[in-house]
Amino acid sequence: MPEQTPIGPVDSSRVPRFAGFATFARLPRIDQVEHADVAVVGVPFDAGVSYRPGARFGPAALREASRLLRPYHPELDVSPFAETQVVDAGDIALNPFNIGEAIETLQSEAEALTANGTRLVTVGGDHTIALPLLRAAAKKHGPVALLHFDAHLDTWDTYFGEPYTHGTPFRRASEEGLLDTEALSHVGTRGPLYGKRDLEEDRRLGFGIVTSGDVMRRGVAETVDALRQRIGGRPLYISVDIDVLDPAHAPGTGTPEAGGMTSRELLEILRGLRDCNLVGADVVELAPAYDHAEITAIAASHVAYDLVSLLSLGKGA
Numbered sequence: 001m002p003e004q005t006p007i008g009p010v011d012s013s014r015v016p017r018f019a020g021f022a023t024f025a026r027l028p029r030i031d032q033v034e035h036a037d038v039a040v041v042g043v044p045f046d047a048g049v050s051y052r053p054g055a056r057f058g059p060a061a062l063r064e065a066s067r068l069l070r071p072y073h074p075e076l077d078v079s080p081f082a083e084t085q086v087v088d089a090g091d092i093a094l095n096p097f098n099i100g101e102a103i104e105t106l107q108s109e110a111e112a113l114t115a116n117g118t119r120l121v122t123v124g125g126d127h128t129i130a131l132p133l134l135r136a137a138a139k140k141h142g143p144v145a146l147l148h149f150d151a152h153l154d155t156w157d158t159y160f161g162e163p164y165t166h167g168t169p170f171r172r173a174s175e176e177g178l179l180d181t182e183a184l185s186h187v188g189t190r191g192p193l194y195g196k197r198d199l200e201e202d203r204r205l206g207f208g209i210v211t212s213g214d215v216m217r218r219g220v221a222e223t224v225d226a227l228r229q230r231i232g233g234r235p236l237y238i239s240v241d242i243d244v245l246d247p248a249h250a251p252g253t254g255t256p257e258a259g260g261m262t263s264r265e266l267l268e269i270l271r272g273l274r275d276c277n278l279v280g281a282d283v284v285e286l287a288p289a290y291d292h293a294e295i296t297a298i299a300a301s302h303v304a305y306d307l308v309s310l311l312s313l314g315k316g317a
């Protein structure tokens with residue numbers, strides 16, 4: 001493929017950032033470029049939730065909040081939109097009345113989008129969508145290391161007897177052999193569980209846990225060191241449930257839990273992962289109906305920007 005100068009975002013010094021279509025960070029659409037290195041894609045789906053619905057409106061809210069993002073990331077020293085072609089791939093339309101069908105469709109759409117080496121930052125949608133995204137990633141890279149930021153374990157077995165929900169994606173992913181069991185971490189978990197067994201079963205799947213309290217006690221640097229040791233050079237998938245943040249930092253979500261991380265801590269941990277072999281990522285569970293002043297949408301858009309920047313630094317190597 002010939003080297004092409006990436007098409008960047010709309011210039012905010014010429015067209016005010018509050019005018020025009022809300023693609024992610026005002027980037028071009030996927031049909032406007034020949035090849036995309038990184039694509040941000042929306043999955044407006046929330047048929048898998050156990051409590052408050054509304055994450056189907058997450059992608060639109062995140063795009064609106066992303067209008068203010070700028071092209072240079074000083075902490076990572078990267079201009080992701082200049083160094084790689086980043087695009088907005090629009091939304092993947094899923095059947096809201098049939099979870100099984102929705103999962104199959106998302107897997108095949110993700111496989112199609114990544115067939116030529118494009119790497120995805122997927123914006124949900126509820127956490128159910130991580131399963132088909134992990135299927136697509138594992139098909140390409142083999143079992144992947146997983147870094148899972150969330151208030152919740154999401155390794156429960158079933159809800160109302162149903163296997164595909166937003167509380168169960170990582171149990172299914174583990175059963176399907178999509179995960180490298182040597183390198184699985186939850187970060188930011190907290191709050192009440194159904195019983196001690198939840199933790200025992202989670203441990204049996206191979207997960208290590210850095211709770212929200214652990215992050216506070218150990219600090220960001222020690223947390224990053226431990227995570228990087230566990231991940232090594234393995235292909236890494238990062239799944240960020242925005243409810244990993246304290247409700248003060250992310251009120252706009254469906255299953256909020258008190259005592260969470262700050263957005264500063266989350267972003268700092270992500271920035272510590274610059275040398276990791278990131279192959280894909282998602283940001284899920286943004287439910288704008290419960291948001292205030294775009295607090296959650298802004299946090300989620302910055303998380304997506306950091307994930308895009310990490311992928312851009314990796315350049316697909």
Ligand SMILES: N=C(N)NCCCC(=O)O
Pocket residue numbers: 050051127152154166167241243255285
């Ligand atoms: N993935 C998220 N956000 N939540 C899972 C909560 C499952 C439950 O209701 O116990």
Ligand SMILES: [Zn+2]
Pocket residue numbers: 150151152241243244255285
């Ligand atoms: Zn959660």
Ligand SMILES: [Zn+2]
Pocket residue numbers: 127150152154166241285
């Ligand atoms: Zn979750």
